[in-house]
Amino acid sequence: MRQRNKMIYTWKQKIWVAMLCLLGSALAACSQGEQAVTNGTAAVSGQQTEETEVTLTNMGRTITYSAPPQRAVALNQHATEVMLALGLQDVMVGTAYLDDQILPEYQEAYEQVPVLADEYPSKEVFLAANPDFAYAGWKSAFTEKQLGTVEELAEMGIKTYIQESSNITAPTVEDVYEDIRNIGRIFRVEERADQLIDQMKREMEAITRQLGPVEQPLRVFVYDSGEDKPYTAANNYMTPLIELAGGKNIFDDIEKGWAEVSWEEVVARRPDVIVIMDYGKKTVQQKRDLLLARKGLSEVPAIQNKRFIVLPLSAAAEGIRAPIALETLARGFYPERFEQ
Structure with a gap:
């Protein structure tokens, strides 16, 4: 700005x-x-150069942003990294809820932004930053128990945006690009947004070229958490990434983003590879040990061959790390195709 x-x-x-x-x-x-x-208005041939309003539909709500936000708070890591990648650190008055380290190329910019909390900040801390805009990766940020509903914040003059690709069923990579475009429009940095999307597309196309065609996709089980019942990626953003990497999510038939399933169903669907989500209180090693010790799973090819891929939640979230996630999966599925 x-x-x-x-x-x-x-x-x-x-x-x-x-x-x-x-x-x-x-x-x-x-x-x-x-x-x-x-004043930003040039009376040349009747044309005006002042910034026009931007109206978007976000999660079913139509929101008009009359001017670029000047005091933005980014909630959740993938929202923060989208803003940093667009060079918006100068208008950020807060960030919160990191799952991982910020990408090195944005660390210097990130250090200019106040960290409001390790997870979601309290309403008091959030409002003390005097924000005029809040950008959340997950809709859980905008509840009465957290920062307040989007309607409540609007009454206080705080505009909002929720990463739509993170909160709908069956999102595609294109949906992630659309979220990035929308943030570019809100802050009037459309050209930067287009450049970022083009860069992401080039990187992902290079990975799929190196991977080459896959005749028989590997069966993939995503293990998020859970002991009595596993919590897994169903019909969410992980599914198209797995497909691009030459695999098939064994639970892509469930019409939810994330779902609790049974261990018996995991065995029945016989995954070739297990993707372990790296986040939360349990370490990757603890999750791996749980899977190896689980009765019944010994019949699963992924367990028999100890084929595990570790994917940080920061890469699996719907943000700028799509090329990182794709390369991690593709190299894990078909390492021989990426050997130098």
Whole structure:
């Protein structure tokens, strides 16, 4: 935003105002011309350069952003990294709920942003930052028990955006790109958003080219957590990533994002590979040991061959780490195709 304000005085506008003055316009007219440019409105051929309103539909709600937010809070890591990747750290007054380390290329920018809490901040801490915009990766941020509903925040003058690809059933990678585009529109940095998306697409296309065609996709079980019953990725963002990497999510027929299933059903679907989600109180080693010790799973090919892939939640979330997640999965599924 600071850069945009500086750009208001473009060289064309300055020359135009000067020409008006040289052509004999009264001093008052010159003064008015300067004032018009200063206010971000150039009266050139009836065109206005002031920022227009942006109206988006987000999670079923239509929201109008009359101007780019000046005091934004990003909640959840993938939301924070989208903002940092778009160069928006200067308008961020807070961040919260990291699952992992920030990507190294954004660490310096991240250090400029106050950390409000390890998880969701209290309402008091959140409001003390005096935000005019809150961007959440998960809709759980905007509840009465957390920061307040989106309706309540709107009444306080705080606009919101929820990462839609993280909160719908059967999202695609294109849905993630659309979220990035929307943040670009809200902050009037559409060009940066397009460049980021193009970069992500190029990286993912390079990975799939190296992978090559897969005739028989591997059967993949995503283990998130759970002992009595496993909690797994169903029809969510992991499914298209697994497909791009040459696999098939064995629980993609469940019409939910994440679901609790039975161990008996895991055995029946005979996964070739198990993807362990790295987050939470249990370590990856503890999760791996649980799977290896579980009665009945010894018949599963993935257990027999000890084929485990570790994927951090930060990479599995719907954000800028899609190329990282895809490469992790593809290399884990078909390491021989990536040997140098």
